[in-house]
Amino acid sequence: MHAHADTAAAPTGPSWMFDEAAQAAEVVALQLSRNAQAVAELGRALRRDPPPFVVTCARGSSDHAATYGKYLFETQLGRATASASPSVGSVYAASQHLRGALYLVISQSGRSPDLLRNAEGAKAAGARVVALVNAEDSPLAALADTVIALHAGPERSVAATKSYIASLAALLQLAACWKDDPRLQQALAALPDALRTAWNQDWTALVDGLAGTANLFVLGRGLGLGVAQEAALKFKETCGLHAEAYSSAEVKHGPMALVGPGFPVLVLAQPDETERGTLAMAHEFRARGAATWTASRHGNLPVAEAPHPAAAPLLTVQSFYRAVEALSRTRGFAPDAPPHLAKVTETV
Template sequence: MSKPKSLMLHEAGQAPQVVAEMLAREAPAFAALARAVSARGLRLFSTAARGSSDHAATVFKYLMEIETGLPVVSIGPSVASVYHRPLHLEGAVHVTISQSGASPDIVALQAAAKAGGALTVAVVNVTESPVAAAADIVIGLGAGEERSIAATKSFIASVAALAGVVTAVGGSTALARGLARLPDALAATEGLEFGDAVKVLTGASSLFVAGRGPGYGIALEAALKAKETAALHAEAFSLAELQHGPMRLVGPGFPVLAFVPDDAGFDGNQQTLARLRGMGARTFALSSRPIAGADVLPSCGSGLLDPLVALLHYYRLIEAVARARGHDPDRPANLAKVTETL
């Protein structure tokens, strides 16, 4: 008898609809933000987030800087909540990314950012939260309740919402087209096979997860999911940084999973994976282009957004690995759904 479907798998499967509905519903908020940025001449973005939301912020940083040239900086929430220091953010947009919108440290940082002159934007799932109530502009994810501790649909919706921010501010037609096609590309990952990745990762004691550009932020999220759902030690690296100290750990059979979208970094990423295979590593690439060791995945037409499509496939993969290793992906030991930090 097959095991019942996990909440993680069920909720991850809702992501395409959540993203489609969010993009349509929040169009006025994206437009309002674009007008505010233009009218006020805002030239800097800052972010505040924890956990998976901070990985979404990393994707946002690359997307915004690649598409617009505007810098994005991450501010540690403890600067305001623990150290009680003022911020000087005149000319900036401060973006808070949170599922709950209730953690005291990010609430405190948003207040400090507003006091320091920033336009504040809340990208949140709970629109009745303290962060949303105090923000100048709210972008609601509309992901609904997630009962599995592992965030899936809310993370994908967060990245899609942040891509919407980049599109609104930068006006990139290519990114806008990719974003419009994203729900269909996400849906097309349903039922894809995993090859022998489940077998290899089930028996692994450690894993490198890698990517470049927006794919690096996705790699951070993927490594976290390996740890929290499958109790598999995983570290995320840029494929550029992986060529430095971390390569010392690579030997025969060492698993490396990489997000390799069809973007400006493709050739270099492919070369790095070839080098890793030459050292004996077992590589698994998630890409819309055929390369050695790759699961060829659907594309939304934008290499900058395709790592998010690959992530949905990965969520299903790591859920299968967690079960194969004897773990409940919905209820990982030592973790709670909402973590509130000071």
């Protein structure tokens, strides 16, 4: 038996979450066009005066985007990237040595007090503060040195979808301009059409398979780890499923002891150097009798072809969003209104 939401009735038709996730291709096309000049200028500035390291500051889905950014900047640009713990600045009031660093704050609302306090502290410490934010009139946008607007438009569903994909696209555009890489630039141009293809992938097998389950693992690795984290969060908030995200390498260090016959595992394979190991892990779990769904060109969940491996996570999560919205309704939940959650979380 699975739990049902007790705060709202499940909708009988498509939700705001469905409609907003379906807008991702148009959002990304608009964003890439409108931000082209500003991000190109930032890329030139970063090449002239390279930061010694990169720091990201975010929470929730935005922090999962930051995980993607870490692997993107480290693999494409060789820049060590660390995730700031917001409480270090907002609760402990500890100053950091950030002179010359690129400090990326990712937020939909740009209003969370802890992110604002850390951004202020980073700026005072001599970092270049860049805000990736959906609300261009927010306090975060006002204090940043550079604003990369997400251009996702209003998002009525509590569960972030198009704004998450927009955050990934903004990070990818920044990396492409900073690296001045024609292959990444070409991938950006192809991204909206690839997202449309991703939206039309059929993941019904996952929806049917998880309709009555209680918990699962979500595996990813490298550039795909942030999407695994995001998928686990969406299972929790929209489906009442206890889902945990792991690196397909890290899961070997203890958590895999839980995986036996019938245990559900969603594997999000990244089409790059990590793919072989991730698929081997999926094969091992299947051999144990686990219920395994693998999103891969070699798996049982179809994926859209990525114009560049770094673009693949955006396509994977777009296909996933359509599936998890359907799963939410199948399980009797209202995907737009998760219990006990609000759209803007103002953490101090």
